[in-house]
Amino acid sequence: MSTIPGLERPGPVPNDMTRPFWDACNERRLVLQNCTACQRLHYPPAQRCDQCGSADNFQWKEVEGKGHIDVYMVIRDSRIRGFRSAQPINFAVITLDEDPGINFLSNLPGTPPGEVPVGAPVELIFEETSTGQLVHEWQVVT
């Protein structure tokens, strides 16, 4: 389960397009679609490249799990069942160092709610969800 007390994350349900991504997460690897024609990363997974429009040049590329905290807010009154028992809980946007145009969500395990160091570097970790599927998470580099 999550390292954040009380948190029960809904488990992602893979489909044909996203299965390689989620399988890699279960191997504790972060892979993104890369259009080899445009050298452009895509996240979340897409049917086709948002630059050239082609679906023929996608390859899964493992990325280095380093990023920075862009902005954050604090969830205090969630509509989502698995979060009500964990709130208040951070909700941050992480930009990927390899391509800051790619961003991820994070609850920043290990960072007290509201005490988020905006701009700080973060590194990739993985957390378990309600279904056992691992998801990518981020924690502040100490």
Added chain:
Amino acid sequence: MVSNTGWMRNQEGLGLWEHRGKVAIVGWGQSHIDRRWDGVSLDRSCGGLTKEACLKAIADAGLSLDDIDGLITSAETRAEQTWAPRPYFDPPYDTEDGLTFTSADWIQRELGMKNVQYRVSDAPYIGPMMGLAAQAVGDGLCETALVWYPMVNLAGRYGHNNPQNNSDEAPGPSAFTLPWGYQSGAMFNNLVIFQQYCKKYGKSHDGLADLCLNLRRNGLMTPWSYYALHEPYQLTREDYLNGRVIEEPLVIYDCDRPVNTCAAFIFTTAERAKDLRQKPAYVLNHAQNGGRGRSTMATLEEHQEAVASLARKMWEGSGLGPDDVDIFNPYDGYLTFTQQFLEGFQWHGVKWGEAHDFYADDIRVEGPHPFLSSGGNNGTGRTRACLFSDSLEQLRGTAGPRQVTTRNDTALAGCNTPDSNGFLMLSKHPD
């Protein structure tokens, strides 16, 4: 049925709208408004309120049921849940149709309209739906369209009964958002962007207080509004600054309040409008945005470009420019994104990063910058239709205590969010 989006004006370079000034809104009706449906009173159900609003709009226009040949509505009523498996009622309230939405077939049958030849029950939410209606009349798919938009709010905390929010699984696109607590684009992505806005321009959440208070003030001057009817008192700055935190820094007063109501409008040709009861509000253009950012969360820069593009489309299609817009009613469903519209359309010269200073100036309806004279959805309850009905009233000169003292020749209104919306340019004059 709306099988495609080919009617939309969602690209730049389309030129002047081919039906500019040839379509008009000539009627409007607003039903009673409650916080929720009590689950018992059928005259206050979605169907009951829809009938009330539609009959009022037809009467307002000076038309009869036989004059209506087009019916347009949206099933996007935000009910968030359906009535089943609880028992239904006797016909016509024996299905969801009439309880959590109201289809064209249902209202045609209930009101006994005989001359309907064009029906749309799957239009988008009200912003683009108003554009669809204008385009349909302009294209000759019907001459006189009855267009209605119900908002449904049932028992229980809003969103808590949504099945997606109570599942152990996150299917489809939600797999990349729900496991981190993301629950609504309008709320979450726009709050993320608001935080980026504050970071970039050195602003803070407190800067929304003046807008919030003025919206409530305008809403209290709207006789049918939720707050005028049910909670007729003004908010104070202290109320706002100490508001219950939903997603910090978002507070309860940044969120429009779900209500149970319906509004209806009558669109017809400029030719037909000549002889009707009300002064026509001519449609000079409609424009839409639909898209998403590159990654999980759209960014401030992506939304700023989206509204700048929306403005360019609106100027191009209407032949007007920023200085020509007198009444401006963009969506305020979360106060955190309203500044994007204000700055993107450069209303009253407001530029990127200047909205909070503008809010702190005189935005009262009596003043020089009567922004969101409707009271918006924070001032009236989440009808969304108030943006359009106030625009009509301002052009007609019938807004009562909300009537602006500035020029009132044109009005620009629309919703929902910067990246997904539909706007309408209205004018007293067809050319």
